[in-house]
Amino acid sequence: MLVIVGLLLGGMMVSLSTLQENRNDAETKRQLDETREALIGFAVANGRLPRPAVSATDGTERGLCASDTQCTGFIPWQVLGTQRADSRGKLIRYSVSPDFANATFNLSSKASKKVQTRDNTGTSVYLVGQAAACNSTDQACSAAVVFSHGSKRFGTSIDGTALSGVTASNTDEQANDTGSINGTLFMARTPTDNTEVTGGEFDDILVWIPPFTLYNRMIAAGRLP
Numbered sequence: 656m657l658v659i660v661g662l663l664l665g666g667m668m669v670s671l672s673t674l675q676e677n678r679n680d681a682e683t684k685r686q687l688d689e690t691r692e693a694l695i696g697f698a699v700a701n702g703r704l705p706r707p708a709v710s711a712t713d714g715t716e717r718g719l720c721a722s723d724t725q726c727t728g729f730i731p732w733q734v735l736g737t738q739r740a741d742s743r744g745k746l747i748r749y750s751v752s753p754d755f756a757n758a759t760f761n762l763s764s765k766a767s768k769k770v771q772t773r774d775n776t777g778t779s780v781y782l783v784g785q786a787a788a789c790n791s792t793d794q795a796c797s798a799a800v801v802f803s804h805g806s807k808r809f810g811t812s813i814d815g816t817a818l819s820g821v822t823a824s825n826t827d828e829q830a831n832d833t834g835s836i837n838g839t840l841f842m843a844r845t846p847t848d849n850t851e852v853t854g855g856e857f858d859d860i861l862v863w864i865p866p867f868t869l870y871n872r873m874i875a876a877g878r879l880p
Contacts, residue, residue, distance in 0.1 A: 676806065680846075680860065682742040683803045687862045690747060690801050693735040698869055699876045702759035704751050704799055705731045711746055711815035714739055719757050723767050723838035726751045729811070730801065741803040745810035745818070748831075750838055751799040754791075755869070760798075762880065765789060766866045768797040769840045773827075777853030782843060783863055789839075797863040800841050802831060805858030807848075824855030831859050 698704050707728030709717045714733030720726035727750040732739035740746050754764040769784030789796035804810035809820030809832045821829060827842040834841065842854070843861040850856055873879040 679742040679806060683805075683860055684862075686738055686741055687747065687801050687803060687860060690730055690735070690737050691862050691864060693737045694799060694801070694864060695869060695872055697735060698755075698760075699872055699878060702873075702878060703757070704755045704760075704864075704869075705734050706751065706756045707731060707749050708733075708739075711811050711813075720751075720753055723750065723753065724834065725838075726753050726756055727834040727838035740813050743803075743806050743810070744812060745804050746813060748802050748804070749799065750834055750841070752796075755798045755866075760869070762870065763791045764866070765791040766794055766796040766798045767839050768800050768863065769836075770797065770800065770843050770861065770863055771840065772842070772844050773852075773854055779842075779854075783865070794866040796866075798866050798869055800861055800863040802841065802859055802861040804828070804832070805846070805860060807858055808856070809859075822850070822855065824850040825857065827854035827857050828859055831861075 694704055706716050706720055706726060708714045708731040711729060714731055716731045716734045730737065730739060730747040730749040750768060752765065752767040754760060767789050770782045771779045772782050774780050784796040808825060808828055810818045812818065820832065827844060831841050841861060844854065844857045846858045848856050870879060
């Protein structure tokens, strides 16, 4: 009888833990969506996207960024008036194309962010962008990406403490942490704890801003062309 009760309680604890994780994921996705909307609102008001925060503890906007690497960091929460951390207390990450952040952008500005996922064979495929270099004519790439490191690995606490996350297998999460290929390529995948799959375990959550989304909102606001 005690064994049965123990099994039932154990099952309930697992279910409650899973339920809480799902709630945290949903809340983080909501925060990222709100942050994306705030970024678009900033662009409508200012003609450009903001640059990343000065630091983990200073949410004002850093100076001009000469490269995609320099344009990758934390969301400038003080500038946007948004939450700086996700539902787990990790600072929200942000990477923006220099052409969209350093000056007023236009229909020929170059979006530089790419996003990949993996198909059922583990092969990386593009969700945003393509193998060829981004350019200012096809706008296949994204103007910016916003993401959370999820609950289990990587991230930075609100006091600026970097959280450990490297394992032998989670190469896709490591790529997001560093902004692989000089701050231009990011990964978005279905969450998994399976260390055997290509790219390893993964629980990052990403959203992005396509150039046409910005253009449409700017045109509607009378800011373009």
